[in-house]
Amino acid sequence: MELLARAIAEGRDPDPDALIAAIPYCRYLGVRAAVKDGAVSLIMPFAAHLVGNPMLPALHGGVIGSLLETAAIVQVVWETRAPKMPKPVDITVDYLRTGKPVETYARARIARQGRRVVNVHAELWQEDETKPIAALRGHFLIQS
């Protein structure tokens, strides 16, 4: 991606919000990003199209998985200064609480970085940071 290549050439970390804005599906979900405490932090404001179960209403499980995976990918790109988007190898999503129709936050950390593969943990929460609504563990291939 050009914005990643430019950041690498200029010897600086890529801007996570510009990266998110360059990913059509993240734009579609309405995700925004910022750097907070040395990690990328994502915000997804609530929108009607994110609902999976209108009876509750609750966020769609796929939206929850998507936000977790995005948090993982952006953290990997930002921290490893990868020139291309990492490829997901496998992910496990644990759904811990119902996703309420409110703003949702995400963050991820690299648990182990190998030469080709990184192991990433990600978490989502809403009103209370100590009460995650979902968690992800996954492996991603770094593409050079």
Next chain:
Amino acid sequence: MTDNWFDRLKDIGRHIGQTAYIAGLKGEVLEITSTGKARMRMPYGPDLVGDPDTGVVHGGVITGMLDHTCGMSVTGALRTPMPIATLDLRIDYMKPAVPGQDIFAEAECVKVGHDVAFVRGLAHQDSREEPIALCTGAFMLIRGGYQMPPAAE
């Protein structure tokens, strides 16, 4: 065919062609059976893209389709209607989806317990023999139903 009205609704194919919304993206339900099988299709579109360099769809689209299809397979396997909730989902990405092509997801509910149902599924494009992703998952069965707010006077 069975005598159960809930199963009969599935077996006459009432769901076929209905829209499956994955975060507002419009997919198509292809099948839900009373034996606990479900299939859906998602047409390719610009909003699905996760890698702007290649046009490959975001992994979250596949996750969303598999979550949705696995949920439909549980609904199919249930003998009485009740709400369900995803407990966990593990997805293995075999290969990237080819940009511009439809994506299909299918799932099978392998066991319905009292509280939990187990599923497995896959996503593919040309051939189900060459899946783009495989998944296994578990769903909570909410037998008492949700607590609905009291009706207004």
